[in-house]
Amino acid sequence: MEENELAQKIREIISSKNKTELDEFLDHSEPIDFAQQVAELEDDEIMDLLALLDENQLASLMEESEDKERIRIAHMLDNKRLLVAFGYMQKDDIVDMLGDFPIGRRKEIVNLMKSDDRRIITTLLNYPEDSAAGIMTTQYIALNENLSVHDGLDKIRDIGPRTEVIETIYVINDKRELTGVCDLRDLLNASRDNRIKDIMDDHVISVLPETDQEVVARLVSRYDLESIPVVTKNNQIFGIITVDDVIDVIVEEYDEDMLQMAGVSKEESIDSSLKDSVRMRLPWLFINLATAFLASFTVKIFEGTISKVVALSAVMTIVSGMGGNAGTQTMSILVRELAQNKVDLKESIRAFFKEIGLGVVDGAATGLLTGVIVAMVYGNPFLGVIVFLAMIGNLVVAGVFGFLVPVILDKLHADPAVSSSIFVTTATDVLGFFIFLGLASIFIKYLI
């Protein structure tokens, strides 16, 4: 069904208040597609829809909705109905939602929970949203290592439907310490009276509750895991993180990097209000303004020279711009290699000198063409020579800063993906103007 038909159909069902048709519709559509369409509805339409939904349909809608939409829906529900729906939801989703609630309502709802749930939810609320505990689920299978394979399989059959993962089975001892992991396949193939201890793999990759979600994502992706257990510092199993949540983390971190690099907050979207957009973007523009002034003052120093040869003002922008482009190239490669932890010292010294060589070669190639064109346009071969030399100089600057800035930021534990760009382009702007206009001042008598 096309998106428009989908939206049309949902509106029809809502206005006809036809519960049977709604159930039929939900059985044949993907929860996320439904949630996305619901997000487009007006408040009064959603009110009518909520009246038609069962609690498990409501739970699925909230789980698949974006943060903003979940809150909108929750606002239309009383605490009692919300609690019943929570019964069908993953704990991490409940915690995410509660985290976005006003504190008053959050406390109200937590207090209404059964004591078991309240204990788990209260504990989880203490961890940041982007920590391992913030994205883990508490619905997993952990079998005691002393169980027989036969009893283990019975238990899986029993608990399986309520867990997120059944292919990976975690194994614990009597103290609930994580002692191993085994694959459902191995269980299915093992002799039924073996103990689980005998067939498990005792090498388990796990994370702590406070581990950053980016680290979790890197481990799951590196070791091709289906899930990763979260253990307390006493090695007791606390929850698991499944691969589908890891994909969400990777996509989220990717978006964040892309946006932060451009000086945009991840909170902003195409439908943010003008006021919010100003608040979120203006600070970055002011930071850039400071660096723009730096470059501008460099030019100001050479105003005497420019007033003698006004052509310099047009040509200088080429030199600074090309430095920025070349610096961004070098920087991007370094940022990627740093993200993959691939930079070792010996290799990097060689690579650093290569970037300098590259600045010379690329600078000479682009500088030659620029020099020839400039010499012809302005009828001044010396101006061409100066452009040629300045381009080489600035592309070497680009290589040096494009290389060093991400490395240094990484050593200082700042995210090189986010903040390298501003330092690199400041360097290529300021030094690009300085080298070109400096050379022009020195050889001014050949230019006039």
Next chain:
Amino acid sequence: MEENELAQKIREIISSKNKTELDEFLDHSEPIDFAQQVAELEDDEIMDLLALLDENQLASLMEESEDKERIRIAHMLDNKRLLVAFGYMQKDDIVDMLGDFPIGRRKEIVNLMKSDDRRIITTLLNYPEDSAAGIMTTQYIALNENLSVHDGLDKIRDIGPRTEVIETIYVINDKRELTGVCDLRDLLNASRDNRIKDIMDDHVISVLPETDQEVVARLVSRYDLESIPVVTKNNQIFGIITVDDVIDVIVEEYDEDMLQMAGVSKEESIDSSLKDSVRMRLPWLFINLATAFLASFTVKIFEGTISKVVALSAVMTIVSGMGGNAGTQTMSILVRELAQNKVDLKESIRAFFKEIGLGVVDGAATGLLTGVIVAMVYGNPFLGVIVFLAMIGNLVVAGVFGFLVPVILDKLHADPAVSSSIFVTTATDVLGFFIFLGLASIFIKYLI
């Protein structure tokens, strides 16, 4: 074990040629960690190592190694040993490796394969590496819909160990057409004499062999799938793509976007040779050079004005630079929303006018500060007013182009993440200079 210890240990084992110790070591380390260490070894060390490895250890090493390293290892092996190792490898990995072989050797090896394997491998070699068929595995479970649950479970127990996924079971009819999917949990819970047909879900999300891997990744991520089936246009099942390969695709596409945006090829790495780096980066620099000349010629038009008020040459760089920054902000948000297919027409018209409003507000804020500073530094309030107006103008340009360029590129089916940047900054450079210097020419009598 720390990385250095790991490398040390591997070198020790190799020089002592101790097979038992090697086996012990491999049993307790992750294949990918091992492969990464092996990549650092010298050729003669690898030769000695290969002599010690079993064929399945060799297969695992090749599967976990990067493309370049696989080829290095394959160079040291004769065809016979390579074929035995292929027996332990996933078909998609074999195809990837063969794709990187010189044609002669590729044909030699394919001809030596058993006819079944040869047929599959030859078919797979016809698909691009980044298509669904290029990343799928042919090792999956597909059960006939008419089997009983009891027989189905027997079959899973039987085939399970040789497949990549057992949690998701695909269901086919007698013509091998994909008719449904079911979860192992449902099978485990169903009554043993039910037919699979009765418990399966007949709504299956699938892709075609030629589907782009990015589309595959988006589907798996959106619908939280553990795997996705690849079907021929007759709806016959051809293979499956597992979530761990999808994560690799997402990370790869992410890297590609980041690098291409900066004009760097994804093939380049920190240890590319100087020659390769020049070859891969210089074309982008020449493209940028063309746009730099455009901006430069805009300035040239106003040389007469600049020669009268040389301060303009220093101040103009602020206006153009700030436009570039603001344009990049708008563009980044659009690129993200387009990637998530979130832009609808009604919303986007509103958003477009918001960007224009944002240009006015942010332009006025940064322009005011800049204007005041410039007026004081140069002792010329009119210059301050012109900067103020030009900044507003260029930030509106930034909003308009930052919005329209990605949207138009997307409509033209070009990747907005990759090519938007150059058009946006060209616009803000050229028009930034034009607006500022143009205003200065018009009001030149107040500036002198």
